[in-house]
């Protein structure tokens with residue numbers, strides 16, 4: 001494992017060697033470095049030592065090889081929209097931006113696959129194949145900006161993941177560069193590959209195991225018909241319970257999202273989506289399939305909403321109308337961002353049946369910490385995004401926001417969930433990893449890391465805490481088996 | 493319905509201390525798959541470590557002990573109008589969920605609904621240091637820590653003993669219809685292409701001059717697709733074709749049976765084909781003249797020698813590229829430093 005402060009490096013020589021490889025693609029001027037000082041977790045800023053923006057695969061190989069020789073940390077960066085500090089720079093390291101790898105290499109409609117460079121944005125893939133009737137299904141709200149390389153590294157999700165899966169379900173092949181600069185491939189254009197599923201292992205590995213240099217994704221056909229059903233509720237519990245009712249009814253919506261009142265108001269003020277301002281909670285349910293099949297599902301869903309005392313129901317088939325309904329949800333983060341100088345976005349995931357309980361508890365915590373919170377959920381997946389509002393200029397508020405967030409994550413673990421559904425651990429949730437995993441489990445993660453990166457130059461200090469860090473944090477997880485942990489659950 | 497975890501952990505711990513290798517066995521339904529257990533290996537029986545730990549239909553999640561038979565799970569899910577999306581073969585009711593996950597074998601629905609690994613949410617493992625560890629969880633989305641649950645899926649027990657597994661389940665279709673077409677292979681590919689335009693397509697296979705399409709979903713959507721695809725050469729059929737196909741009933745004492753996975757539109761292996769499945773992506777070849785891997789050289793795809801009656805020099809599983817093979821070897825020693833779990837079952841030196 002890497003030790004901090006052991007850099008025994010002639011910085012000038014290194015810079016000279018790097019210059020030979022990358023020339024003017026290297027940035028070392030302090031004023032230009034500030035662009036890269038943070039990713040989407042803006043509360044954590046750190047200037048990198050150097051930034052490189054290579055253009056060629058071989059160039060990346062040589063850069064990484066050089067860093068490996070000199071034990072210089074390498075932090076990969078896509079668009080820097082990550083919310084957990086995965087791309088926060090290393091003070092002594094090279095920030096490797098893949099942003100210039102933005103070409104779509106090939107599209108194979110026959111096999112429904114597209115091969116793209118890692119810096120291609122998520123939305124650009126769908127844009128390139130839409131005319132032929134296809135799209136790339138995982139759609140993070142950041143899809144205009146975030147890159148497919150970052151999506152792989154975080155195993156990102158989006159509103160359509162309930163039906164179409166996460167990034168890991170939609171990528172068939174990766175080309176990677178090892179810390180030694182070696183190029184290798186995982187997965188294939190066939191439906192499966194021999195050996196261990198290293199392709200899956202690389203998903204969500206947060207730039208810790210390899211540099212993604214090419215991605216082959218599965219394309220999905222645009223469905224015949226799409227409709228969005230929006231319903232307002234007075235009580236959040238009714239909205240939450242409707243979610244379970246829909247799934248229990250055997251309907252698998254393409255997306256099922258929920259917002260609470262502060263989020264509804266913020267979104268409405270920001271984009272005028274036509275949301276009911278009197279509602280305490282809002283559900284957006286997207287259905288897709290054959291038109292006549294949707295009619296039936298809409299009838300069923302309306303009955304569920306009525307039964308749960310919905311105060312308003314709106315159905316939209318028309319594309320513009322659907323876009324309008326989604327607009328408020330997709331713009332929810334920036335919309336909430338206007339309510340306070342700063343916001344802190346959480347990402348815990350819980351079993352769906354716990355939605356109402358968690359909401360009530362978060363509201364109590366909001367009072368306890370004296371900080372407002374707006375809730376946006378991927379409700380169908382049980383993935384919560386409480387947005388904690390604070391003002392970093394007020395003494396102690398950032399710390400209070402972080403403490404509030406940490407309590408929400410512990411709550412998620414206690415209810416049988418996880419600290420992160422899609423945003424990753426990064427540096428942000430690294431202490432909570434000590435709560436979710438035992439020291440033996442963490443040791444196994446370190447073992448896996450060492451297989452791919454024996455000297456630990458890739459993104460050091462992220463994603464998996466050292467055992468000593470956990471000891472300091474004082475919350476090492478002790479395993480109760482889940483059977484003892486949730487005595488209230490039904491058993492068979 | 494018994495929790496044998498403590499006992500299993502003790503057996504592993506004893507084996508590790510004596511450097512005694514173990515042959516992990518579930519229902520014993522797939523002894524033909526992979527290399528035979530080493531003669532000096534002790535059998536570690538998972539078959540009685542069974543039972544459903546948690547099943548919440550409204551969560552689309554079931555957590556079961558590894559020894560639970562697929563038959564039991566399928567029935568419980570069916571009672572709640574749900575199913576396993578990856579349609580694992582159940583080999584006459586013998587197969588267990590532990591074996592299904594460890595072999596990673598998915599059925600005809602694979603191209604349309606996903607593979608075993610796509611539905612695995614979490615696992616509890618006994619590692620080669622006799623430690624009981626949990627990864628993933630019971631929720632649909634989870635990116636905390638590396639994805640060990642998917643890594644051990646399809647690893648043939650070489651990385652650890654799977655004690656229990658949490659799976660995402662799917663709503664069962666309200667209706668299912670199969671159409672059979674008497675047609676040759678070239679027309680079959682066109683047929684599959686057209687059928688892919690229907691989201692309800694859940695099976696596309698060809699055998700002995702007959703192509704079959706299966707549609708699953710709501711009544712209207714299935715009827716619409718079946719109506720549109722019907723032509724003079726087609727007849728609706730209700731038989732157990734998909735089960736027979738999935739359970740290799742047709743293979744009939746082969747000398748060699750090869751399972752070849754290629755991109756759907758690949759032109760390879762169509763001359764001596766026994767079965768085409770996965771809409772073209774899976775090709776079964778019985779008793780070929782040479783080694784099918786020669787044809788794959790430089791092409792996408794891989795070939796597994798699933799059944800071999802004689803001892804052969806040919807590796808059963810497709811050779812890995814050098815960097816990937818090195819990663820396999822190192823991962824094996826992280827999970828199982830003494831090499832006690834299923835040694836040589838997958839690759840000779842692991």
Ligand SMILES: Cc1cc2nc3c(=O)[nH]c(=O)nc-3n(C[C@H](O)[C@H](O)[C@H](O)COP(=O)(O)OP(=O)(O)OC[C@H]3O[C@@H](n4cnc5c(N)ncnc54)[C@H](O)[C@@H]3O)c2cc1C
Nearest residue numbers: 078079080081082086140141147149150153156157207212
């Ligand atoms: C407004 C907003 C909305 C968002 N909505 C969603 C959402 O709905 N769902 C969701 O899942 N996320 C969401 N996110 C989070 C973020 O957009 C995703 O995590 C995204 O995948 C990050 O992509 P990026 O290109 O910006 O990666 P970066 O932030 O640059 O990097 C993220 C991580 O990936 C690594 N990385 C990047 N490129 C590579 C590569 N080529 N090889 C290896 N490692 C690499 C980095 O080292 C880092 O650890 C949102 C963010 C914002 C700001």
